[in-house]
Amino acid sequence: MSQSHADTIRVRVAAIEQVTPQIRHFTFVPLDGGELPAFSGGSHVIVVMRGAQRVYRNPYSLMSSPQELDNYQISVLRVDPSRGGSAFMHEQVRVGSELEIAHPVNLFPLEKLARKHLLLAGGIGITPFMAQLHDLRLTHVPYELHYATRSPSHGAYGELIGRAEPQRARLYHDSDNRFIDIEGLLSQQPLGTHVYVCGPAGMITRVLESARALGWPDSHVHYEKFSPPPTGEAFEAYLERSGISVHVNPDQSLLEAIEAAGVDAPYLCRGGVCGFCRTDVVALEGELVHNDHFLSADEKASGKAIMPCVSRARCRKLVLNL
Amino acid sequence: MLITGIRSKPVYAPLQPDLGGRYHYMVGHGVGATPLVRLLGELRQALPAAMARTRAWYVTDPAATPGSAEALKATGIAELRTFGASDGLLADLTAAMRQALMGSRLYVAGPESFMGLVMRIADEFNLKKDEVRAEECGTLARRVHCIHCRASIENVRTNIVECACGRWLVVRDHYSRRLAAYMGVMVDAEAPGERPEIKEVFL
Numbered sequence: 339m340s341q342s343h344a345d346t347i348r349v350r351v352a353a354i355e356q357v358t359p360q361i362r363h364f365t366f367v368p369l370d371g372g373e374l375p376a377f378s379g380g381s382h383v384i385v386v387m388r389g390a391q392r393v394y395r396n397p398y399s400l401m402s403s404p405q406e407l408d409n410y411q412i413s414v415l416r417v418d419p420s421r422g423g424s425a426f427m428h429e430q431v432r433v434g435s436e437l438e439i440a441h442p443v444n445l446f447p448l449e450k451l452a453r454k455h456l457l458l459a460g461g462i463g464i465t466p467f468m469a470q471l472h473d474l475r476l477t478h479v480p481y482e483l484h485y486a487t488r489s490p491s492h493g494a495y496g497e498l499i500g501r502a503e504p505q506r507a508r509l510y511h512d513s514d515n516r517f518i519d520i521e522g523l524l525s526q527q528p529l530g531t532h533v534y535v536c537g538p539a540g541m542i543t544r545v546l547e548s549a550r551a552l553g554w555p556d557s558h559v560h561y562e563k564f565s566p567p568p569t570g571e572a573f574e575a576y577l578e579r580s581g582i583s584v585h586v587n588p589d590q591s592l593l594e595a596i597e598a599a600g601v602d603a604p605y606l607c608r609g610g611v612c613g614f615c616r617t618d619v620v621a622l623e624g625e626l627v628h629n630d631h632f633l634s635a636d637e638k639a640s641g642k643a644i645m646p647c648v649s650r651a652r653c654r655k656l657v658l659n660l
Numbered sequence: 661m662l663i664t665g666i667r668s669k670p671v672y673a674p675l676q677p678d679l680g681g682r683y684h685y686m687v688g689h690g691v692g693a694t695p696l697v698r699l700l701g702e703l704r705q706a707l708p709a710a711m712a713r714t715r716a717w718y719v720t721d722p723a724a725t726p727g728s729a730e731a732l733k734a735t736g737i738a739e740l741r742t743f744g745a746s747d748g749l750l751a752d753l754t755a756a757m758r759q760a761l762m763g764s765r766l767y768v769a770g771p772e773s774f775m776g777l778v779m780r781i782a783d784e785f786n787l788k789k790d791e792v793r794a795e796e797c798g799t800l801a802r803r804v805h806c807i808h809c810r811a812s813i814e815n816v817r818t819n820i821v822e823c824a825c826g827r828w829l830v831v832r833d834h835y836s837r838r839l840a841a842y843m844g845v846m847v848d849a850e851a852p853g854e855r856p857e858i859k860e861v862f863l
Contacts, residue, residue: 451786527762530786553682553763557788 346386346438347374352409354433357494361462362428365402366410369436373407379470380446380534380562383410384608386438387426392590392598396423396566397608399536400442401468405476410439413494415462421566421589443606446536446562448473453530455481458518458545460537461488464495466562467536471503482506484523486537489513521548536562563609567591568629570650577601577660578620592646596660603646603660610648617644617658624653663819666833670779672796675767677703677710681791682763684714686737687753687778689746689770690721691798693728696769700735715739715756717749719774750777757785765791771798773814776840783837800862804831805841812841820847820858828855831862 349366357363368374377400387394402411414427431437446466448455455474457467464485474481483503487493489511499507510516524533524545533554535545542561549559569589576583577596586595593615596603606614610630619626619642628638630645637643644651644658675695677684684703688696696716704711714737720729729742743749766787768778775794782792804813809825821844822828829844836843848854 449786453786524762529757529760529762529764531762532786550680553680553765555680555788555790557790558762 346440349374349410349437349439351431351433351435351437354431357413358492360416360492361413361494362416363411363413363494364427364431366412366437366439367408374410375441376407377404377442377469378444378447379404379473380448380466381442381444381469382446382466382607383412383442384440385412385427386440387423387430389422389426389430392422392594394421394423394426395440395594395597395608396427399446399465399469399562401465403472404469405472413462413465417566421569423566443612445607445612446534446560448534449532449558449560452479452532454528454532455479456523456527456531456533457481457483458520458523458533458535458537458541459483459485460535460541461486461492462494463535463537463541463562464499465536467534468495468499470534471499482508484508484510484518486510486512486518486541520544521552524548524552524554532558532560534560534562539563563611563631567593567608567610567648568627568650570627571652573651573653573656575651575656575658578657579660586650591648592644592650596646601660605647608647610645613645615645615647617646617660618642619644619656620659621655621657622651622653623655624651626651626653663830663832666835668835668837669833670772670776670794670835670837672772672794675699675769675793675795677706678765678793679703679707679710681765682713683761684710684765684767685756685760686714686716686767686769687718687749688716688732688768689719689774689798690725690728692768692770692774692795693718693725693732694769695795695797696767697728697731697735699767699769700732700737704736711736712738715741717741717743717753717756719743719746719749719770746774746777750781753778754781754784757781760785765793768792768794769797771801772796773799773801773803773840776803776837779837780840802831802862803841804829804844805836805839806844808846812839813844816844817860817862818858819861820855830856
């Protein structure tokens, strides 16, 4: 696989809709006209945001129909406090703005041979499922969507989904004291079901723990986390092959610092799950702060590898094979 | 012609209970009872409560393995279903899989040509490698698929076999999970009548 971000796609913002007080919905069209690259439900794109101080590259799930490639649609939740990316999308981007995006990558695909799909969404975690629902409507495989939000006004797409999927979607609102019965659902699924969860970290953890307790094998459990890179102490890293030192600010990820120094490091998900940015640690005095879900416990303990998209270090010296 | 060292040849391992599973379904044929009895013993020792969620489907072979159904029953298994032939077992297992829930594990033991048919059901229900365990025992005789006329030949013990279509086939290690059979390819297509010595190799 080549580095997918090597060439980006230039798009224009064709429409912006404020769907909830915190969520904005963006429609991108290709600057050169024509069609955008094909994708499957569950894919994300990295949006490159050139702010005044620094460049942000944030992943957002594509939520438009994979069958309609004249536009891409994403939703951006304004995170408070924002590291900068979501604030940029909410404050700086206007209809007509031009942006760069990377080619779509799918790290959260539907299992093609599943006998049933069980989709569990929490809050903004609905976005990858919006595109997958388009794909699922074209199949004869049973599916169910359970979508939980804090209140009806926080549920960005509840009404839309309720209309499109009256039989197959159930909405839950914390404000009505209605919650997804995760254990009840997972204990009654027919053989060959795959469960997919996207939402807050606590929801993902509950689903993974319940699934394991009920005997679900890992191969049938799929999740996508969309948490931003954790902040931490500032530190220095020396990039051995490039021969330069980079300073990582507290609110900056190691990957962002490497990119700011002009070094083209590999990445795909920017969320610590795909493993693509795995980098060898050549020397370390201090400790690594692993925030990824990719390296095994042994690999993390060995201190020989790091995932720069989310992980950091508390160290006097860190030398990377970059 | 490459006939061995082909990666599609299934790999088997001695059965061990998967304590992460919630329902334990076991399928055996003839001599396959021995590993299943051992497996049930290990499961009962590790997790006695799991015995209530065990079921087995078993094709008896009273001449070769007398008393094996009784031995299975004596393990304390919750339900044992016995059959005189594979066909009945496979139909009953398929019906049970339709009712089965996620959290199930499938354990299979017996000759490979039987296990291949069970694995085909497992694939149909989208069971993955982490849900199915299989231990080979008994005859290594193969089901061979003639790639020319597409007929199936059962119980092949030799490296070269004659198909009903009249062709002589070399039996490859190339295995099809969909067909539950090894591929048989005409052995003398380029030099008619020139055939290697026929030997019994799958015993």
